[in-house]
Amino acid sequence: MNSSTPGAQMKVRNIHKRFGAFTALNDVSLDIAAGELVCLLGPSGCGKTTLLRCIAGLERQDSGTLYIGARDVSRLPPQARDYGILFQSYALFPNLTVEANIAYGLTGNGRDQARQRVAEMLALVGLVGSEKKYPGQLSGGQQQRVALARALAPSPSLLLLDEPMSALDARVREHLCSELRQLQRQLGITTLMVTHNQDEAMLMADRIAVMNNGQVEQYATPQDIYDKPATPFVAEFVGQGNWLPFRRSGDSHARVGDMNMRLVPGSALANSGRLFCRPEAITVNPTVHEDNLFPALVREITFLGNRCRMSFELKALPGHALLAELAPEAMPRLGSQDIWVALPPQRLQVFA
Numbered sequence: 001m002n003s004s005t006p007g008a009q010m011k012v013r014n015i016h017k018r019f020g021a022f023t024a025l026n027d028v029s030l031d032i033a034a035g036e037l038v039c040l041l042g043p044s045g046c047g048k049t050t051l052l053r054c055i056a057g058l059e060r061q062d063s064g065t066l067y068i069g070a071r072d073v074s075r076l077p078p079q080a081r082d083y084g085i086l087f088q089s090y091a092l093f094p095n096l097t098v099e100a101n102i103a104y105g106l107t108g109n110g111r112d113q114a115r116q117r118v119a120e121m122l123a124l125v126g127l128v129g130s131e132k133k134y135p136g137q138l139s140g141g142q143q144q145r146v147a148l149a150r151a152l153a154p155s156p157s158l159l160l161l162d163e164p165m166s167a168l169d170a171r172v173r174e175h176l177c178s179e180l181r182q183l184q185r186q187l188g189i190t191t192l193m194v195t196h197n198q199d200e201a202m203l204m205a206d207r208i209a210v211m212n213n214g215q216v217e218q219y220a221t222p223q224d225i226y227d228k229p230a231t232p233f234v235a236e237f238v239g240q241g242n243w244l245p246f247r248r249s250g251d252s253h254a255r256v257g258d259m260n261m262r263l264v265p266g267s268a269l270a271n272s273g274r275l276f277c278r279p280e281a282i283t284v285n286p287t288v289h290e291d292n293l294f295p296a297l298v299r300e301i302t303f304l305g306n307r308c309r310m311s312f313e314l315k316a317l318p319g320h321a322l323l324a325e326l327a328p329e330a331m332p333r334l335g336s337q338d339i340w341v342a343l344p345p346q347r348l349q350v351f352a
Helices: 048-055 100-103 111-124 142-150 170-187 198-204 222-227 233-236
Strands: 009-019 022-032 037-041 063-068 081-087 158-162 190-194 207-212 215-220 242-250 253-256 260-264 272-277 292-301 309-315 321-326 339-344 349-351
Touching: 009 048, 009 111, 022 048, 022 215, 022 272, 037 048, 048 081, 048 170, 048 190, 081 142, 081 309, 100 111, 100 142, 111 142, 170 198, 190 198, 190 242, 198 222, 198 321, 207 222, 215 222, 222 253, 233 253, 233 272, 242 260
Parallel strands: 037 190, 037 207, 081 158, 158 190
Antiparallel strands: 009 022, 009 063, 207 215, 242 253, 242 272, 253 260, 272 349, 292 309, 292 339, 309 321
């Protein structure tokens, strides 16, 4: 097996797809670099699975173009598109052994060559010795590895993953996410994965396409998706966040309730809108002077292991719950009446 063979570049251009009156995909375009792992992330019904199925040829787009490498595969049947696919259900044949399942896609190979390829795949996914077992004798994680080996056996240019971890419990899922990511890097295979689980996307992806209502709202690295969300939907869908309604009060200043907040100089401000910041961006009881320092009341504290989440209200904005995340030793006592919180200007993002 040549594990150094690079995957193919994938290009998605202006894909549209409707089901009756429902628009599933609305002018979707993506570039996926050779060897890159990209996650399609979004809620149910956002269009991510429909896009995967169009790329696989299992659905026919109404318009738009798809390229795998330099080949236009937009109208080719699935078997001519040179990809491997791993479904949510794994779709293993229960009456076939592990080795027969893996060899199923090797129809053009001779018997000896197929047997050698199956052995390589079993070693690759860590299932040597399981070749004579049937799927019903394997755990969910082992079944997933067999399905992955079957998808990789023909040496495809592109790997498609449709919610591959959703049937697994949390501990197995995290372990296999890490294994799959290491394997993908080792093989250098271009990979597109559909998931609604943001933790999976953050853990595995080189880039994430956050989808909503049939469109890509942001396509960026996991860090940029989290730190610099492009739209309110991305900010709300990925991670926790705080929202503060504001009115413009001058250049780089916003009025929130009775508080005047300083923003990063040059911030583009409409007359009104919302400020956004992550819970971990908030400083509680700072030991040095910070901008945007306001008195607050602690409402609830939740212990989360290596961190705590505090719900609080700014005294000048009663009834508006906000969140901060801190190390347990930095957390104030529940019922504290005299805490101060700082909202650093560089961590406040403006949305109109």
